[in-house]
Amino acid sequence: MSNNITISDVAEALGVSKTTVSRAISGKGRIGAATRKRVLEYIQEHDYKPNVIARGLAQSKTFNICVVMPGDYALVDLPFFQEAIMGIQEIAGMMEYDLLLCIGSGNDMAGLRRIIQNHKVDGVVLLRTMVDDPQVTFLQERRIPFVTAGSCKYKDVKQIDHDHRSACRELTSIMLMRGMKNMALLGGSEDIVVNQTRYAGVVDAHEQFGKKINDNLVFLNLEGKAYVEKAVDDAIDRGCDCLLCMDDAVCAQAMRRLRERHIKVPQQVKVASFYNSSVLENNVPSITSLSFDSKELGARACKNLLRQIEGEETENRTLLPYEVVLKESTQ
């Protein structure tokens, strides 16, 4: 059952040329209906599969797309990447494309560079972009089709994103409407585009209510448990009545800290997170959060990329919807 039968074998067995076989399969070029049928039946019966590598060489294509994910993500980011990849894979698979995984941080482009230089992929999807992203520049220079799943500040880059800004505005507005007076904001690295977008949403909401963010209660660039802990402590000391966590990593750690200090949620302080809380789903109390369909994001990104690869024009920017999910932590 070793599948080493080639196009030549098929051609020979059928007494036709390789050209004919190739045409029957690809559907390109004129070919008699009868001949075509014969070829198709034969390859069906003998389970012939063209060697994609060889086809790739002839066509300068690989039928692979590269998905690059950062190597430094926390556990909490995993569901996003996983789901996005599932979405990408679903679409790619339908078009007979496979996924080449590239793991690297914003700065270390060694992996991506090698994959591109080795001509191993036809395009790439970036799963996280930094505010200044060398990967973006690199891909632009090389004229490699690519798309970012998530925000990207470069206007001419094809990008699919959730509407984080509106989502954060809406959730923040709800909290303001519920009479929160001292909202604290806990967030991660400002180098990551989406964190800036989320912040902008919070600002929007405040402006809308004619209020100002209390800078004493804004804690950004919280990288690691110790920082979150201190931020929570400071926020509480400064009399905050609501913790807005800009991602689930921060939220999980904040909840831990609150529990450690026996501070009751939502009685003493409300908590909300700006991201899907699948990571938080075993929390008691359950956490109010925003909800995004990451799989859909991946799928849309992949579709856009595939169209680019086929040489079609695609939209520069697509915004996907969101949901606000109110739960116990803000009651």
Add this chain to the structure above:
Amino acid sequence: MSNNITISDVAEALGVSKTTVSRAISGKGRIGAATRKRVLEYIQEHDYKPNVIARGLAQSKTFNICVVMPGDYALVDLPFFQEAIMGIQEIAGMMEYDLLLCIGSGNDMAGLRRIIQNHKVDGVVLLRTMVDDPQVTFLQERRIPFVTAGSCKYKDVKQIDHDHRSACRELTSIMLMRGMKNMALLGGSEDIVVNQTRYAGVVDAHEQFGKKINDNLVFLNLEGKAYVEKAVDDAIDRGCDCLLCMDDAVCAQAMRRLRERHIKVPQQVKVASFYNSSVLENNVPSITSLSFDSKELGARACKNLLRQIEGEETENRTLLPYEVVLKESTQ
């Protein structure tokens, strides 16, 4: 800066043959030291990279390896897959191999089949095996080099695993020594090899102490929150003094249920988990668990696979060590 320079260009520029250039790069075949130096310098300076696809075609190699992960994993399994993949990638990258991602469940082999038929990879690593695994059979038939990261019941399959059995025996023994009388066991699908192995370890420990497992307190095949909840309730009703969770998914859900019912850990019931608790790391109290180095597992698996691909002999089975990490939940 488009990198379309080929071996012919290099040969021409240098006034040598393509053969010579090829030999200078690969290091195979006799070649004058001076010539070689000239070639190497030139390609260095002009940033020439051989087209791996073309080389692959000539050598019947792809320099890709397929990593297949199940599509149905829970959030809680993610860290394992992520870390294992990091380990694989690290080794693969060093040898200029890339990772082709294949997502499929035990039964749906469509993805793997296509990748193999399309000659897209030189070998595969299976990240989870079922007790009866069609993927294993498929790869054996096709004589594709492969390795499993994790246990596999087929003796002739190359596999790298942690010593789950000993680990579970040790942790269970510790709990028995501490005087637990009514240990409940909560676990996932028995179709997954590692779950069986873990169970065997628990049995070992009991035998060692001349005891028997109380079958009324064994809850397996707990797929989903509702099942875990019921199992926890039943276990408590039946007077268990210790919950042994066979994986972190189950443990996280069990903890949630205990918290909901205001049952104090470890005062009223002890809890331990048979896996790394990175998912549980924000738990209060902290959870006693086993600890395995999944990245190392991935790295070792990849090394074994690469050696197979090179045609070397490799060990059939490698067992990696573990640690028992005692924390608050069993104090």
Add this chain to the structure above:
DNA sequence: CTGAAAGCGCTTACAG
């Protein structure tokens, strides 16, 4: 030590 030539398994002008 070096090179001409065939070959890896396809595709695609070009010619008929």
Add this chain to the structure above:
DNA sequence: CTGAAAGCGCTTACAG
């Protein structure tokens, strides 16, 4: 409608 031939960018016997 069909095919012979060149080509994709490498590697590797074979010959010198």
